[in-house]
Amino acid sequence: MQASMEGSNDERSGMRGVRVGSPAVSVRGLTKRFGDVTAVEDLTFEVQPGRVTGFLGPNGAGKSTTLRMILGLVGPSTGTASVVGMPYRDLESPARTVGAVLETQSFNPLRTGRNHLRVLAAAEGIDDGRVDAVLDLVDLSAAGNRKAGKYSLGMRQRLALAGALLGEPSILILDEPANGLDPLGIRWLRDFLQRFAAGGNAVLVSSHQLGEMEQMADEAVVIYRGRLVRQASMVEMTADGSISLEEAFLEMTHGKGIA
Amino acid sequence: MKQQIVSEFRKLRTTRSAWSLLAGTLGLIALGVVAVLWESNHTTLAAPLADQPVLHIALSLTWVFVMILGLRSFTDEFRNGSIVPTLLADPHRRRVLAAKLAAVGAAAVLFTFAVAGLTLAIWLPWLAAKGVAIDVAVAPLAVWFGRLLLIDLLFAAIGVGVGLAVRHQVAAIVGSLVVITVVENLMDAMAPSIARFLPAAGAWAVAGLGGAFMRPIGGALVLVAWAMGAFVVGAFLMERRDIV
Numbered sequence: 001m002q003a004s005m006e007g008s009n010d011e012r013s014g015m016r017g018v019r020v021g022s023p024a025v026s027v028r029g030l031t032k033r034f035g036d037v038t039a040v041e042d043l044t045f046e047v048q049p050g051r052v053t054g055f056l057g058p059n060g061a062g063k064s065t066t067l068r069m070i071l072g073l074v075g076p077s078t079g080t081a082s083v084v085g086m087p088y089r090d091l092e093s094p095a096r097t098v099g100a101v102l103e104t105q106s107f108n109p110l111r112t113g114r115n116h117l118r119v120l121a122a123a124e125g126i127d128d129g130r131v132d133a134v135l136d137l138v139d140l141s142a143a144g145n146r147k148a149g150k151y152s153l154g155m156r157q158r159l160a161l162a163g164a165l166l167g168e169p170s171i172l173i174l175d176e177p178a179n180g181l182d183p184l185g186i187r188w189l190r191d192f193l194q195r196f197a198a199g200g201n202a203v204l205v206s207s208h209q210l211g212e213m214e215q216m217a218d219e220a221v222v223i224y225r226g227r228l229v230r231q232a233s234m235v236e237m238t239a240d241g242s243i244s245l246e247e248a249f250l251e252m253t254h255g256k257g258i259a
Numbered sequence: 260m261k262q263q264i265v266s267e268f269r270k271l272r273t274t275r276s277a278w279s280l281l282a283g284t285l286g287l288i289a290l291g292v293v294a295v296l297w298e299s300n301h302t303t304l305a306a307p308l309a310d311q312p313v314l315h316i317a318l319s320l321t322w323v324f325v326m327i328l329g330l331r332s333f334t335d336e337f338r339n340g341s342i343v344p345t346l347l348a349d350p351h352r353r354r355v356l357a358a359k360l361a362a363v364g365a366a367a368v369l370f371t372f373a374v375a376g377l378t379l380a381i382w383l384p385w386l387a388a389k390g391v392a393i394d395v396a397v398a399p400l401a402v403w404f405g406r407l408l409l410i411d412l413l414f415a416a417i418g419v420g421v422g423l424a425v426r427h428q429v430a431a432i433v434g435s436l437v438v439i440t441v442v443e444n445l446m447d448a449m450a451p452s453i454a455r456f457l458p459a460a461g462a463w464a465v466a467g468l469g470g471a472f473m474r475p476i477g478g479a480l481v482l483v484a485w486a487m488g489a490f491v492v493g494a495f496l497m498e499r500r501d502i503v
Contacts, residue, residue: 065503072350073343073502089350100347106340108274115273116341123266123348163344 022085024049024171024202025070029079032065032226039065040226042079047204049170052197054217054234055206056249062226063206064102067175070204071100083171095124099164100173104156104180106163109149113140113159116148120163134162153180161189172196174205178212190216214238214245224253260358263349267332267362276335277328281370284324288374291316292381304391308399309467313382317374317407318466322414323439325367327432329418332359333493334428342502352497360419360490367415371408406475410462413482417458420489424496458485 025047032040040062047053057063068074070081072088083091083098091097107116117131135141138158143151148159157180164172172193178186193203193216207213213220220237222229229252230237237248271277295313296304308314336342349355379400386393418435425431439459446454454460455473464478473481 068501068503071347073346075499075501091350094350095348098347102343103340106343108270108335108339108341110274110276111270112273115269119266119269119273120344120348122269123263123345125262 023047024084025173025204026082026085027066027070027079028081030066030069030076030081031078032062032069032074033077038226040069040076040223043223043226043228044079045221045228045231047171047202048219049202050197050200051218052193052203052205052216054213054220055204055223056208056210056213056220056245057206057223058208058253061223063223064175065226066223067100067102067173067204067206070173071098071102073102093124093167095120095126095167095169097167097169098171098173099167099169100175101157101160101164101177102175104153104160106160107148107156110147112145113148113151113155113162114144116159117163117166121166124167126166130166130168134165137165138162154182154185157181158185170200171202172204174203176207177205178207178209186212210244210246210249220245222249222252229253260354263354263358264361266345266348267358268365271362271366276331277366280324280328281373284321284370285373285377287320288316288377289381291320292378296382296385301389301391304386304389305393308393308395308403311382314378314403315466315468317378318403318410318462318468321370321374321407322410322462323436325363325370325411326414326418326435328366328370329363329415329420330422330431330435331428332363332419333422334426334431337426338428346502353494356419356423356490356494356497360416363415363419364412367411368408371404371411375404375407406465406467409479410465410482413479413486414458414462416486417482417489420486420491420493423493424489456481458482461485 023046027043027045030040030043031038043062043066055063055067065074066081069076070083070088081087088094088098107113111119114131114135117134118128120126121128121131132141132144135144138161140155140158140162143155148156151159157177161174161177164174174193178189181189190212193205197203197218205213205217214234217234219231219233221231222237234245235241238245239248292313295316299312303312333342336345345355346352383395421435422428422431425434438457443454443457443459446457447460455464458481460473461478461481464473465475465482466478467475
């Protein structure tokens with residue numbers, strides 16, 4: 001795969017619509033209840049430009065629900081989630097601001113990969129030429145005219161990532177993007193996200209693959225049972241490398257550190 | 260809004276589903292038309308346009324397929340998960356709904372033209388081959404086409420709204436077919452005064468096949484009410500529901 005840089009910045013801030021020093025994503029007191037079940041409770045954290053922020057927690061911790069609240073797909077019970085200072089649905093051009101991958105299977109399996117992206121491009125007002133560029137970027141050009149339902153899990157993941165990159169966004173929000181990728185693909189993803197962030201863009205990536213996140217992320221937000229456990233830099237999280245992220249994570253979630 | 264409509268058109272064009280549905284509609288219409296013509300004698304073939312059973316085929320069948328197309332517009336997206344990128348690209352859900360309605364409505368127009376054209380393409384040569392001369396005036400044909408188009412457009416809207424409200428594809432399609440084929444017939448037998456306000460009865464009335472129960476304008480009002488009801492309920496649920 002090609003590891004070319006994506007994301008577009010303006011001269012003022014390094015990110016579209018973001019003032020210098022302002023968070024790319026801000027979550028304040030976010031709570032979501034599904035009936036009697038509280039999936040997310042009073043969650044507060046920020047994602048800064050120029051950094052890869054890992055969003056960590058065990059299965060069922062509330063990571064996906066939180067990401068969906070940030071993206072306006074799930075309505076919070078209380079609290080707010082904003083992207084570049086406003087709710088996602090108020091963004092003038094959402095796909096040109098945020099690229100998101102929430103599910104591996106988020107396309108009509110009878111549609112070709114290229115046509116799936118052309119459908120998204122039309123909705124986002126993006127030229128069809130960009131479709132070929134992102135297919136090339138994720139190394140799916142040769143498979144672009146095959147039905148997406150015939151893709152392997154890794155190819156589906158890359159197709160979803162291509163969709164997220166269509167609008168050349170300055171923020172990426174990815175839910176378990178490494179699932180299904182082979183080691184080469186994981187390495188490509190890591191390099192890509194780090195370069196993306198180094199260009200002044202923001203990345204929020206959820207995962208429970210702690211070894212991978214330790215290498216990929218600059219900062220980590222750890223949640224457990226819907227509540228924030230800790231937000232810190234990876235250096236602080238691992239005590240300057242003296243313990244692994246896995247050890248730190250287990251200590252926080254099963255030890256004494258639950259906030 | 261224009262971008263979303265273009266996107267919805269691309270969705271319809273880039274899978275075989277809509278084309279297969281159109282092909283199925285045309286195939287069934289062709290079979291029905293040929294069967295009716297085959298069974299017709301000279302007297303029937305020479306009947307006035309309004310009494311031509313061959314023209315009733317399109318009025319009786321096309322809307323069912325258009326309704327299924329409408330039902331699938333949202334249920335396909337919920338079924339395969341593509342509703343997520345759709346709403347990420349345009350988080351204004353009512354705009355997405357309006358774009359889908361526009362695209363399915365345009366497809367309904369295409370279905371109507373195709374079905375009407377096929378019916379005439381079989382019927383008129385058949386009459387010529389049988390040596391039957393009838394007065395094929397433009398006005399009654401236009402009325403027939405207008406009724407066909409109105410029914411198809413309203414059932415497209417009903418399909419979109421119901422599909423959005425129900426979301427589960429099998430439940431939406433099977434449930435709708437059960438309502439129009441079984442429930443309406445049962446209601447017609449048990450409570451005809453209520454049954455005439457159901458969707459299929461409205462279609463029959465607009466088609467001019469509703470007998471003494473309801474005139475075409477009454478049938479049109481019934482269908483408009485169902486379309487608006489389905490649309491409003493769908494839009495309300497669309498705004499409130501979490502996409503999980």
